[in-house]
Amino acid sequence: MARTVNEQDYAEKRGEIIAAARRLVYSKGYEQMSIKDILDALQISKGAFYHYFSSKQDLLEGLLDQLLAEIEQILNQIIDRPDLSATAKLQSFFDTIGRWKTAQKDLFFGLLRVWYSDDNAIVRQKMETRTIQHLTPFLEALIESSVAEGRLNTAFPDQAGAIAFTLLQGLSSALVEMLLSDEPNDALWPRAARVVAAYNDAMERVLGAEPGRLQLIDVETIHEWFTGTR
Amino acid sequence: MARTVNEQDYAEKRGEIIAAARRLVYSKGYEQMSIKDILDALQISKGAFYHYFSSKQDLLEGLLDQLLAEIEQILNQIIDRPDLSATAKLQSFFDTIGRWKTAQKDLFFGLLRVWYSDDNAIVRQKMETRTIQHLTPFLEALIESSVAEGRLNTAFPDQAGAIAFTLLQGLSSALVEMLLSDEPNDALWPRAARVVAAYNDAMERVLGAEPGRLQLIDVETIHEWFTGTR
DNA sequence: ATAAATAAACCGACTGTAGGTTTATTATAG
DNA sequence: CTATAATAAACCTACAGTCGGTTTATTTAT
Numbered sequence: 140m141a142r143t144v145n146e147q148d149y150a151e152k153r154g155e156i157i158a159a160a161r162r163l164v165y166s167k168g169y170e171q172m173s174i175k176d177i178l179d180a181l182q183i184s185k186g187a188f189y190h191y192f193s194s195k196q197d198l199l200e201g202l203l204d205q206l207l208a209e210i211e212q213i214l215n216q217i218i219d220r221p222d223l224s225a226t227a228k229l230q231s232f233f234d235t236i237g238r239w240k241t242a243q244k245d246l247f248f249g250l251l252r253v254w255y256s257d258d259n260a261i262v263r264q265k266m267e268t269r270t271i272q273h274l275t276p277f278l279e280a281l282i283e284s285s286v287a288e289g290r291l292n293t294a295f296p297d298q299a300g301a302i303a304f305t306l307l308q309g310l311s312s313a314l315v316e317m318l319l320s321d322e323p324n325d326a327l328w329p330r331a332a333r334v335v336a337a338y339n340d341a342m343e344r345v346l347g348a349e350p351g352r353l354q355l356i357d358v359e360t361i362h363e364w365f366t367g368t369r
Numbered sequence: 370m371a372r373t374v375n376e377q378d379y380a381e382k383r384g385e386i387i388a389a390a391r392r393l394v395y396s397k398g399y400e401q402m403s404i405k406d407i408l409d410a411l412q413i414s415k416g417a418f419y420h421y422f423s424s425k426q427d428l429l430e431g432l433l434d435q436l437l438a439e440i441e442q443i444l445n446q447i448i449d450r451p452d453l454s455a456t457a458k459l460q461s462f463f464d465t466i467g468r469w470k471t472a473q474k475d476l477f478f479g480l481l482r483v484w485y486s487d488d489n490a491i492v493r494q495k496m497e498t499r500t501i502q503h504l505t506p507f508l509e510a511l512i513e514s515s516v517a518e519g520r521l522n523t524a525f526p527d528q529a530g531a532i533a534f535t536l537l538q539g540l541s542s543a544l545v546e547m548l549l550s551d552e553p554n555d556a557l558w559p560r561a562a563r564v565v566a567a568y569n570d571a572m573e574r575v576l577g578a579e580p581g582r583l584q585l586i587d588v589e590t591i592h593e594w595f596t597g598t599r
Numbered sequence: 600a601t602a603a604a605t606a607a608a609c610c611g612a613c614t615g616t617a618g619g620t621t622t623a624t625t626a627t628a629g
Numbered sequence: 630c631t632a633t634a635a636t637a638a639a640c641c642t643a644c645a646g647t648c649g650g651t652t653t654a655t656t657t658a659t
Contacts (some may be wrong), residue, residue: 141604141605141606141607141655141656141657142605142606142607142608142653142654142655142656143606143607143654143655143656144606144607145607145654146397149607152608172642173643173644173645173646174645174646175643175644175645183609183610184609184610184611185610185611185612185646185647186607186608186609186610186611186648187608187609187610189646189647190607190608190609191608194645194646195645195646196487257426257491257494257495258634260490260491260494260495261487261490261491262413263490263494264487264490264493264494265487265490268542274486293570294570295563295566295567295570297563297567298563298564298567299567299571301485301539301543302536302539302567302568302571305536305538305539305542306535306536306539308533308535309531309532309535309536309539312498313531316498333525333527333528334528336525337525337527337528337529337532338525338528338532340523340525341529341532341575343524344574344575344577345571345575347574367659379634403616403618404618404619405616405617405618413636413637414636414637414638415618415619415620415636415637415638416636416637416638417635417636417637419619419620420634420635420636423619424618424619425617425618425619443641514602544621600638600659601658601659602657602658602659603657603658603659604655604656604657604658605654605655605656605657606653606654606655606656607652607653607654608651608653608654609650609651609652609653610649610650610651610652611648611649611650612647612648612649612650613646613648614636614646614647614648615644615645615646615647616637616643616645616646617642617643617644617645618641618642618643618644618646618656619640619641619642619643620639620640620641620642621638621639621640621641621642621646621650622637622638622639622640623636623637623639624635624636624637624638625634625635625637625639625649626633626634626635626636627631627633627634627635627658628631628633629630629631629632629633629634
């Protein structure tokens with residue numbers, strides 16, 4: 140025979156290209172990123188690129204896969220903890236999201252404008268639907284267990300995960316819009332706090348949790364978001 | 370001076386271009402629609418187009434304005450009805466959305482694929498945020514009145530409108546995804562009914578309505594959606 | 600061990616198309 | 630008449646994607 144595909148190398152190279160694309164998407168957004176940007180960054184030819192990806196969209200799918208895989212890994216770490224009750228895991232899930240964003244604050248805030256720009260609409264849209272599709276099962280399991288534990292109460296544990304995600308994304312959108320507005324932070328942050336409180340309330344009602352039980356984002360965190368340098 | 374701008378004519382021509390763009394967006398999606406498509410459809414030159422719009426994005430904004438204005442008009446008709454209580458208006462609001470979609474069923478289903486395609490992500494995204502921004506006040510007012518009427522119960526009437534919209538959009542996304550899937554309709558529709566029930570429940574809980582009071586979409590309607598020709 | 604064979608990996612000029620600009624011309628209100 | 634709105638058409642630039650071709654690694658037959 141002849142030269143055979145080295146799956147290892149192939150995947151590695153593909154990963155490198157995706158990584159470069161990711162940096163570019165983070166810095167200038169998907170639409171603004173040209174294939175040439177990637178070629179320049181990696182010093183490879185067009186032929187090389189199109190050997191690994193059939194189109195720019197194909198590259199995007201790969202990027203989304205990578206992002207989702209990372210999230211799933213983090214989620215799994217929470218799920219696997221035997222010391223936590225299902226309800227605690229659920230809360231830990233929310234906390235982890237918030238903590239990640241805070242930890243990578245500089246990166247995160249730099250990302251915001253790009254991620255929520257018009258030039259990134261497809262990426263966000265696709266990421267949103269994929270997040271719901273892939274992560275809902277995790278949430279569903281936690282919710283079902285919590286219902287069994289008696290800490291949650293819903294007649295639709297199978298659907299509640301998706302609805303919870305919808306709420307989470309709604310909250311994110313609302314907060315991001317405020318963060319990206321021109322209004323001064325100190326005027327914004329009490330309003331942000333109220334938005335969070337409202338979504339918290341909504342989430343508790345939907346899942347049938349006792350008031351104050353579930354906290355999507357703690358007040359500390361949003362305060363920090365809205366008082367740091369933008 | 371010289372030839373003065375005829376505001377009337379100017380707006381009219383702009384409207385014509387937007388209308389043509391709208392037909393094209395409906396038939397092939399925003400990204401797939403080129404400026405040339407519009408020029409060909411109206412038999413005008415590029416110069417003419419760029420006299421009325423500064424860019425393709427500018428055109429999009431105009432299109433969104435048009436769409437939103439139509440929705441607002443419909444909403445206002447409901448609000449203005451003195452015979453209805455606030456809660457009845459709220460229900461009427463949901464009904465109207467569903468009835469519109471059913472009435473224009475053929476158009477509506479044809480639209481679905483295009484509207485939810487990747488090539489239309491920016492349009493949908495922008496329309497979503499603008500819908501929330503512009504229509505939330507209407508919902509808020511209805512919710513506040515309903516709370517006063519004692520038919521709803523929420524500590525966050527000011528935020529509940531936005532959250533309600535989030536839920537509506539979440540439900541829409543879920544249903545559309547099912548409608549666009551390859552699975553056969555008869556297998557799909559009981560699941561769709563359950564999704565609707567879950568969102569109904571969520572909405573009632575969030576707004577603090579009595580169970581069964583609020584109906585986002587009635588079962589008749591979705592049944593019709595999922596049994597007609599696709 | 601070596602050379603022929605073969606397919607993967609890579610290269611970069613080229614193309615078609617699209618959004619947008621510039622420059623020139625026509626029509627019309629004052 | 631003339632200034633300007635309105636239109637036309639040639640032009641520019643950037644970009645995704647293609648394609649014929651070259652290099653490089655691996656296998657197989659001698």
